[in-house]
Amino acid sequence: MSVKETCLICFEDIDVARMLSIGTCQHKYCLPCLKHHVEINLQNGIVAQCPHKDCKCEVNVDSCKTFLSSELANVLIERIKESSIPVTEKVYCPFPRCSALMSKQEVLENTKTSFVSEGGRKCVKCKHYFCINCKVPWHYDMSCYDFQRSEMYSCVEDQLLKSFASKKLWRQCSKCNHMVELESGCYHITCRCGHQFCYTCGAEWKNKHATCSCPIWDEHFIIRP
Incomplete structure (x- = not known):
């Protein structure tokens, strides 16, 4: 006879071979329940924790790759990165087709050999230049002071808000x-x-x-x- 365990989400007796742990805590649940748990959390924009009561262990990316689509696995990796970077250190690429998340340290390291001037920095992913102060594509012919007082700045802010709202x-x-x-x-x-x-x-x-x-x-x- 095969050995079975009870999944504490669906309360079904499941073959041990079909039970899975998603963190270092070793709490195990059946594959369909874990898949649903992780997907729902990702849809709500957060990294899933072990569903066991009072357990704060976060999911392990490698474990989740066995049951998540490649697209959702990438979303999970991005969410984990977001949670690991302090709010004051987060930098997002302002180019809509990229929108890569970076830390300020990453940005500074990536621009050491290609520094423009003032707030000009280079995205670690798409390699395009942007202004870390104004949070817009690099304004080559204007200083940050002049740009932030121009009509273009308010238009760009509106576009960024709409883009962010669409993603969220x-x-x-x-x-x-x-x-x-x-x-x-x-x-x-x-x-x-x-x-x-x-x-x-x-x-x-x-x-x-x-x-x-x-x-x-x-x-x-x-x-x-």
């Missing part, structure tokens, strides 16, 4: 333009200005009813992992 899946209220982030609950959003709309498509809710046919909720927003 934020939605903008069509009435007051306030940005909204759904952490949990259904897709029926009531903005602080009182305007009600669908988080999925932005369609207005009228008389407490949706005007679109989008799903009203998603399980992973209702039941938190």
Whole structure:
């Protein structure tokens, strides 16, 4: 007879060979449950921890590669890097097609032999130059002082906010333009200005009813992992 263990997520008796540990803590769960647990956390923008009660062990990337798609595995690597860099040290490439995350130390090391002037630095990934002070592609013909007082600066800031909001899946209220982030609950959003709309498509809710046919909720927003 094969040896079985009980998965403490689904409470099924599973063959030991199909049980998996995702961290150094050695707590084991069945493959489908662990896969779901890690994917849901990544969808919420966080690195999954071991689901065992009071265990703070984070998932091991190599273990997760056995059941995650290459795309999600890369997202996990990026999330782990994000959590390892202090907020004050984080630098993002301002080029939308890159948006690489770097630490200030990485940026300085990468630009030692190709320093431009003032805030000019080079992205470690795409190798394009950007301004570490203004957080925009490098403004070759202007100083940081002049650029930040130009009309271009406000336009670039708006574009960066929209790009960031798109990546984070934020939605903008069509009435007051306030940005909204759904952490949990259904897709029926009531903005602080009182305007009600669908988080999925932005369609207005009228008389407490949706005007679109989008799903009203998603399980992973209702039941938190």
